Every structure is written in structure tokens, then in C-alpha cells.
Amino acid sequence: MTATEPDRVARIHARRVARLREQLLDEDVPLPLDAPQAQVLLEELDYASHPPVHEDRAPRYGSLVSFGARPHWSDLSVPTRLESAGTDLALLRKLADGRASFVVRTADGTAGLVCFDQSLEYEASAVRLRRETGAFVVQRTRDGLVRACGPDGVITWDSVQWSFKPLAEHHAAPIRRLAPQVDPDVLEGLLELSVHWLGAGRVGATLVLALAGDPRALPHLELASAVSVAPLHVTRREHFPALLSVLGQMDRAALVAADGGISTLGAGLQWSERSSVLVAPTNGTRHTSARRFSFDEPSSLVIVVSEDGPTTVYSDGATTTVVRTDACRVGDIATVGTPAIPDPAGETDVVCAVCRKVLLVDAVHFDGWAGGPDEQRCPVCDSVVVIDAYRAAIRGVRKAL
Amino acid sequence: MACTHLHDLPEVVPDSRRCEACIEIGAEWAQLRMCLLCGRVGCCDASPNRHAAKHAADCGHALVRSVEPGDSWRWCYVDEEYV
Numbered sequence: 001m002t003a004t005e006p007d008r009v010a011r012i013h014a015r016r017v018a019r020l021r022e023q024l025l026d027e028d029v030p031l032p033l034d035a036p037q038a039q040v041l042l043e044e045l046d047y048a049s050h051p052p053v054h055e056d057r058a059p060r061y062g063s064l065v066s067f068g069a070r071p072h073w074s075d076l077s078v079p080t081r082l083e084s085a086g087t088d089l090a091l092l093r094k095l096a097d098g099r100a101s102f103v104v105r106t107a108d109g110t111a112g113l114v115c116f117d118q119s120l121e122y123e124a125s126a127v128r129l130r131r132e133t134g135a136f137v138v139q140r141t142r143d144g145l146v147r148a149c150g151p152d153g154v155i156t157w158d159s160v161q162w163s164f165k166p167l168a169e170h171h172a173a174p175i176r177r178l179a180p181q182v183d184p185d186v187l188e189g190l191l192e193l194s195v196h197w198l199g200a201g202r203v204g205a206t207l208v209l210a211l212a213g214d215p216r217a218l219p220h221l222e223l224a225s226a227v228s229v230a231p232l233h234v235t236r237r238e239h240f241p242a243l244l245s246v247l248g249q250m251d252r253a254a255l256v257a258a259d260g261g262i263s264t265l266g267a268g269l270q271w272s273e274r275s276s277v278l279v280a281p282t283n284g285t286r287h288t289s290a291r292r293f294s295f296d297e298p299s300s301l302v303i304v305v306s307e308d309g310p311t312t313v314y315s316d317g318a319t320t321t322v323v324r325t326d327a328c329r330v331g332d333i334a335t336v337g338t339p340a341i342p343d344p345a346g347e348t349d350v351v352c353a354v355c356r357k358v359l360l361v362d363a364v365h366f367d368g369w370a371g372g373p374d375e376q377r378c379p380v381c382d383s384v385v386v387i388d389a390y391r392a393a394i395r396g397v398r399k400a401l
Numbered sequence: 402m403a404c405t406h407l408h409d410l411p412e413v414v415p416d417s418r419r420c421e422a423c424i425e426i427g428a429e430w431a432q433l434r435m436c437l438l439c440g441r442v443g444c445c446d447a448s449p450n451r452h453a454a455k456h457a458a459d460c461g462h463a464l465v466r467s468v469e470p471g472d473s474w475r476w477c478y479v480d481e482e483y484v
Binding site for chain 2: 347
């Protein structure tokens with residue numbers, strides 16, 4: 001190696017990181033690229049994308065990038081922590097397999113290594129690690145997928161495109177707005193299980209959450225072939241592997257009680273003739289039955305996880321939310337980072353004249369607006385709903401308390 | 402620093418419930434903003450053509466509000482802050 005070789009390598013590396021930044025900006029990837037500490041995150045994404053190849057093999061890799069002074073170590077059970085100021089970063093990186101060992105990089109330039117006694121390879125683990133450390137979790141998986149889990153969601157590079165999936169927790173608020181009686185911990189656990197365990201693992205499933213009482217008492221259930229299990233709980237993460245396993249091997253629905261307990265699997269969903277007439281078929285049998293069942297069972301929420309990943313929540317015959325991975329250039333990510341300043345004055349209820357469901361509407365009014373009322377489609381029966389406002393959006397069906 | 406453009410705002414009414422500039426060129430938009438000085442409605446900065454920001458730059462009208470249902474926030478293009 002000549003005396004100038006390190007400089008040349010450093011220049012090439014710097015140019016590659018700069019190109020990565022431009023690419024992320026061009027593709028609207030929701031990362032804080034203008035933050036002062038963004039350079040460290042870019043360096044880690046670049047390394048995960050271009051790890052040194054050894055004997056024709058690109059290794060796994062993982063790092064935690066903290067934008068604060070230190071990750072929240074006190075909340076973690078970390079058997080091994082190595083402070084390694086002054087240690088060669090290239091060597092540290094070779095120790096980090098992205099499953100149980102991670103380089104730690106902080107905004108002040110220090111680096112270290114943490115080693116866990118369990119694998120944190122999967123998306124669900126990365127989401128929890130991010131939550132507990134407050135750090136970005138950057139990983140290169142066995143399949144060569146580059147993944148960064150941050151406060152907005154999970155960003156992935158599959159060698160073709162950047163994609164984004166929002167964190168499940170961000171979808172709890174709009175659901176609770178429609179169904180305020182749902183227990184927040186139960187809803188958060190259900191969404192985490194559905195989005196980051198079942199969906200990420202490509203396990204199709206249907207979960208029926210009863211908002212009160214015994215879920216087996218819901219009239220439109222068919223329980224002839226249902227089975228009982230020892231109670232598992234959606235608020236206990238240690239139960240998630242068992243739920244992932246059993247739901248991956250059974251059809252039909254799992255019943256979730258209002259307190260989050262699951263003790264019945266294999267329940268069939270039925271619906272009325274009126275529901276068949278008013279609620280159109282949706283994305284195949286599993287979704288159609290879930291949506292029509294939810295129309296007839298207003299004291300429930302029905303969550304459907306598709307085998308190809310998306311999670312859909314149905315309530316009162318309407319689609320309440322969909323959590324899915326979108327390519328960044330075409331995904332609906334324009335609202336990431338938009339401040340959510342509620343405007344209570346604009347909230348109103350409108351009853352659909354056809355299906356009679358009570359619709360929660362956000363509306364904007366202007367005195368003097370002469371353009372006539374707004375027209376929207378009912379999210380349940382698709383009939384036209386006329387709303388006396390400049391502009392209006394139907395958020396879903398409001399559940400009665 | 403507090404925005405200095407808030408004084409003497411007139412009562413305005415939106416001139417449309419669409420981005421007419423996008424309609425003219427066959428473009429699509431993500432969200433709509435309304436100029437608080439003249440009521441001109443244009444598309445947001447997440448839209449391909451950013452007509453609200455162009456209107457602000459062309460006319461010197463600094464303030465917009467979101468006219469998305471449920472939103473009531475206002476933004477100053479000059480001071481680059483919510484007001």
C-alpha cells in the first residue's frame with residue numbers, strides 16, 4: 001500500500017456516503033438526514049450496504065446509532081458492554097453480527113460493542129431494541145437486507161429499492177379515537193404482534209378483539225371447531241413466540257378478550273344477509289369475512305394479517321387502518337413528521353343514510369364558502385354522504401360507549 | 402423568534418377545494434394549503450409541484466394554513482415556523 005492509499009480510500013468512502021445521502025433524499029426516505037448526527041447514521045447504513053467481503057461472503061452486521069449522548073442502557077439487560085474508545089472501528093465492526101452483537105456509535109464520536117445472550121435478528125426484536133435504547137438499529141441480515149429501525153418506522157433496502165413501514169404504535173391513536181373503550185395496552189400489544197411479528201414473519205391470521213365481555217359470546221361466531229388453549233396474553237411479549245407459532249399453523253380466528261387474553265382459537269366468522277348486501281367483497285375471503293363480521297359485531301375490532309405482510313383493522317364494516325410496507329417513492333409517507341394538531345371544532349358525527357352507521361368526520365368550515373357541501377363515500381357501504389363543509393374526511397365508524 | 406407576518410390578516414375564503422394549478426397541468430397533489438392573505442389554494446411541499454410555496458414566493462404572501470380536514474395549523478414560509 002502506498003503512503004497515499006489510506007487517503008484515497010477515505011475519499012472514495014466519503015463520496016459513497018455522500019451519494020447515499022443524495023439517494024435517500026431523492027427517494028424521500030424518512031430519515032433525519034439534516035440532523036447534526038446524521039453522518040454517523042449514514043456511515044452505518046453505508047457499511048451495512050457494503051460490508052467487506054471475506055471468502056466470497058458478505059457478513060451480517062448490526063449497529064446502534066444513538067443521537068443522544070448514550071443509549072438508555074439502564075433499561076436494557078445487556079450481559080456484555082465494551083467501551084472501546086480508541087479501538088479501531090473496522091475491528092469493532094467485525095465483532096458485530098447484527099443478531100446478538102452490535103457496534104454502538106454515539107453522536108460524540110465514541111464507539112463500543114454490546115453483546116446480548118439472545119438473538120435480536122428479527123424485525124420485532126429490532127423494534128423493541130429501538131424503543132428501549134432510543135437508538136437507530138441498523139442491521140444487515142443473512143439475506144443481505146439492510147434494515148434501519150427508527151422512531152418513525154422500519155426502513156429497508158433490498159438491493160432494488162428503499163421501503164418504509166410505520167411502527168405499529170403510531171396506528172393506535174386513530175383506532176382509539178373511534179373506539180375509546182379499547183384498553184391502550186391491549187391495542188398496542190395487538191398491533192405489535194400483528195405488524196412486527198405476524199406480518200413481518202409472513203404469517204396470515206385473523207384476531208377478533210371483543211371490547212367487553214366474553215368474546216365467545218359474540219353472536220356471529222361459529223365455535224363448533226374452535227379449540228381452547230391455556231391463556232396467552234397480547235400484553236405479554238414473552239407469549240408472542242407461542243402465538244406466532246400457533247397462528248402460523250391454524251386457520252380461522254383467534255378470540256381476544258378485552259383484557260388481552262387469548263384462550264380460543266379456530267373460531268369461524270359469520271355475518272348477516274344485510275352485511276352481505278351492504279359490505280362489498282374485499283381482498284379475498286379472509287378480509288371479506290372479517291369486514292362483514294365486524295359490521296354485525298360493533299363491540300369488536302377485527303385484525304387481519306395478510307400472508308404478504310399488511311395488517312388491516314376492520315371495525316363496523318369499515319377499514320379503520322392498514323399498516324404495510326411501501327416503496328418510499330410511491331408510498332403514502334407524505335405525512336410523516338407532520339405535526340398532529342387536533343382541531344376539535346372540526347370534529348362531527350354524520351349518520352349514513354343507507355347503512356345507518358355513525359361516521360366520525362373531520363371537517364373544515366369557512367364562513368362565506370359558496371362552493372357547496374362536500375361529498376364523501378361511506379367507508380362501510382360506499383354510498384354518497386353529503387357533508388355540510390368546505391372539505392371533510394370520514395375517519396371511520398364511531399363506536400358507541 | 403416570533404413571526405412578524407401575523408398582523409392584520411384579512412378574513413379570506415378559499416378559492417377552490419382543489420389545486421387548480423395542478424388541474425391545469427394534469428398533476429396530482431398530496432395535501433392542500435390556503436394562502437392566508439388571498440385565499441389561494443395550492444398543493445403542499447410534499448406534492449410534486451409545490452404550488453402553495455410557489456404562490457408564496459411569487460406574491461410575497463408568507464402565510465398559509467392547512468385546509469386538510471382535522472388540521473388547523475399555520476406556517477410562515479419566510480420565518481419557516483408554525484405560527
